[in-house]
Amino acid sequence: MKYAVIDLGTNTFHLLIIERATTDLSNEIYRERIFVKLAEDGIGKIGKNAYQRGLQALTHFQKKITEHQVKKIKAFGTAALRTASNGKEFVNEVQSKIGLTIQLISGSEEARLIHLGVNQAVELGDEKGLIMDIGGGSVEFIIADKNNVFWAESFPIGVAVIHNVFHKKEPIHPAEIEMIHAHFEATLQPLFKVLKKYKTPCLVGASGTFDVLENLLPLLHKTDLSVSIDVKNFFPLYHKVIKMNMEERRSEEGIPLSRADMIVVALVLVNFIIKKAEIKKIMVSAYAMKEGILWEMVES
Numbered sequence: 001m002k003y004a005v006i007d008l009g010t011n012t013f014h015l016l017i018i019e020r021a022t023t024d025l026s027n028e029i030y031r032e033r034i035f036v037k038l039a040e041d042g043i044g045k046i047g048k049n050a051y052q053r054g055l056q057a058l059t060h061f062q063k064k065i066t067e068h069q070v071k072k073i074k075a076f077g078t079a080a081l082r083t084a085s086n087g088k089e090f091v092n093e094v095q096s097k098i099g100l101t102i103q104l105i106s107g108s109e110e111a112r113l114i115h116l117g118v119n120q121a122v123e124l125g126d127e128k129g130l131i132m133d134i135g136g137g138s139v140e141f142i143i144a145d146k147n148n149v150f151w152a153e154s155f156p157i158g159v160a161v162i163h164n165v166f167h168k169k170e171p172i173h174p175a176e177i178e179m180i181h182a183h184f185e186a187t188l189q190p191l192f193k194v195l196k197k198y199k200t201p202c203l204v205g206a207s208g209t210f211d212v213l214e215n216l217l218p219l220l221h222k223t224d225l226s227v228s229i230d231v232k233n234f235f236p237l238y239h240k241v242i243k244m245n246m247e248e249r250r251s252e253e254g255i256p257l258s259r260a261d262m263i264v265v266a267l268v269l270v271n272f273i274i275k276k277a278e279i280k281k282i283m284v285s286a287y288a289m290k291e292g293i294l295w296e297m298v299e300s
Contacts, residue, residue, distance in 0.1 A: 004070040009292040010080035010136025017062045036257040038080040039160035065276030079137025107154020111140040121225035121285040130200035134209045136160035170245040191250040201280040206288035209266040215254040229282040
């Protein structure tokens with residue numbers, strides 16, 4: 001039996017196809033991501049060009065699904081499609097023209113599925129960790145161990161949102177960073193309250209920003225599905241990148257061209273959370289929401 005999941009994120013559309021051989025997700029047949037950037041013109045409405053890029057990406061994904069003769073398919077839409085005024089129009093057009101049914105999921109459901117995916121890749125253990133998934137439209141935070149989710153919430157502070165509102169100068173101006181910090185302080189109060197209750201010395205990162213950290217920082221330990229990073233090595237990188245302009249970031253080895261625009265605000269966010277949560281270690285998970293969805297599909 002073959003399974004496919006499509007994750008329609010604010011910045012990136014992902015396709016993952018596996019064939020069930022065992023109950024794990026290791027038997028991948030096909031994986032692809034396309035940077036669509038739905039929030040290019042803001043999170044309120046999907047712009048004309050981004051709309052067409054989204055349709056083209058899903059047409060391509062549907063062809064791959066057909067080529068691989070996949071019967072079990074799920075497509076999930078997240079922050080951009082939840083909030084855009086023409087999000088439902090996009091979903092309906094994909095259904096009528098491409099034949100894919102997109103399910104829009106809440107931030108809380110997104111957080112649950114992220115935990116499920118991360119739990120297949122990272123040895124969370126008995127100590128509580130702070131799982132963080134940085135998307136374009138939203139960021140999910142989950143406090144969990146290997147068996148339990150103690151708290152989870154989604155916040156509308158994705159990197160596309162923060163970049164569009166605050167990052168106007170190149171390199172980013174210190175005053176812009178101060179405004180971003182003030183916005184985080186106001187928005188993330190529920191997270192700060194729960195961090196007083198639960199100690200989470202380990203930050204478990206899922207998705208693109210943390211993949212960049214994996215490329216740029218020395219690794220303490222590496223498995224097939226996760227790596228660990230000494231948090232002390234993060235700070236020199238942070239201070240280096242925030243001083244770069246766009247051209248310098250695009251030339252920097254290890255920073256993908258597709259992330260050069262938003263990597264600065266992403267690192268500002270990670271730096272902010274490391275300090276607020278008193279993080280001692282960073283782990284990067286190879287799995288996130290789409291693997292959580294696949295795990296649930298396979299198990300059922």
